Amino acid sequence: MYFDPVKNALAAGTAVPAFNVPYLPMVEPVVRAVVELDSFALIETARLEWTKFEARSAAAVAAEFGRFRAPDHVRLHLDHVPVIDEDDMRVDYLADIREAISLGYQSVMVDGSRLPLQENITAARQVADLAHAAAIPCEAELGAILGHEAGPLPPYEELFASGKGFTRVDEARRFERETGCDWLSVAIGNIHGAIAAGARDKKKIAARLDLDHLQRLHDALGIPLVLHGGSGIPREYVLESFKRGIAKINIATEIRQAYEQVLQSTGQITAAQEAVYERTKWLIKDYFELGGTRLLICP
Numbered sequence: 001m002y003f004d005p006v007k008n009a010l011a012a013g014t015a016v017p018a019f020n021v022p023y024l025p026m027v028e029p030v031v032r033a034v035v036e037l038d039s040f041a042l043i044e045t046a047r048l049e050w051t052k053f054e055a056r057s058a059a060a061v062a063a064e065f066g067r068f069r070a071p072d073h074v075r076l077h078l079d080h081v082p083v084i085d086e087d088d089m090r091v092d093y094l095a096d097i098r099e100a101i102s103l104g105y106q107s108v109m110v111d112g113s114r115l116p117l118q119e120n121i122t123a124a125r126q127v128a129d130l131a132h133a134a135a136i137p138c139e140a141e142l143g144a145i146l147g148h149e150a151g152p153l154p155p156y157e158e159l160f161a162s163g164k165g166f167t168r169v170d171e172a173r174r175f176e177r178e179t180g181c182d183w184l185s186v187a188i189g190n191i192h193g194a195i196a197a198g199a200r201d202k203k204k205i206a207a208r209l210d211l212d213h214l215q216r217l218h219d220a221l222g223i224p225l226v227l228h229g230g231s232g233i234p235r236e237y238v239l240e241s242f243k244r245g246i247a248k249i250n251i252a253t254e255i256r257q258a259y260e261q262v263l264q265s266t267g268q269i270t271a272a273q274e275a276v277y278e279r280t281k282w283l284i285k286d287y288f289e290l291g292g293t294r295l296l297i298c299p
């Protein structure tokens, strides 16, 4: 057995917010906000945050995280390591994941969502085995959560109405059974924030969630579900999703843009850190209503 905060959150009827840190100075204010609210959260970093932003490497994020340790409140998660990345390039994902495990990451994600189903299952199975051998949980993704790719997104309303790319219930059932993954990132109308240069500072569109579809996935599966692209989704959808199986929500754009905007206007990292602190506190306490969850998740 191993500590699984997201499973604990599901059992307690709550959720774990997971904050992405594309800039290393964002770690401190996020940790400070979580501890102050006596909440429980994950600090996470995705491969594209080392390659396209300034998080530098999984090792650099782990070192920064180590400076602000608060193990009852925050753990370190490796977000998206894609098998095929947003630029259609193959990634040596096993090397990245092995490295993160050796650096002390406390959970890991493999993203094979751009692969055909069987190949996604094979990759997820490999990573679940690696993670479990290290006594940590593993996340995988099934369905198409767009947004990271370069170029314009298809019209959102069309995407939502057609349900194109949504995680299929039959596939999810098979995925859960054959991979042994602990958490599943699902596509239910959510989208990632744009990261391409020239688009990353734009306001994110307010994505909706197909809550009936989420309920069907939740009814069919036993594992906690993960909501990626958590920034900009109207609050009533998010709160309802927590009642329908979502037990981890990823937040990237919302705190990244707070950091970038204040850094750009003031030139001061400390001012940008304060903006991240305030935004994180507001998100946890007021928007997601996840203050005071520590004892439920990490008793």
Ligand SMILES: [Zn+2]
Pocket (backbone or CB within 6 Å): 080, 192, 228, 229, 250
């Ligand atoms: Zn994501």
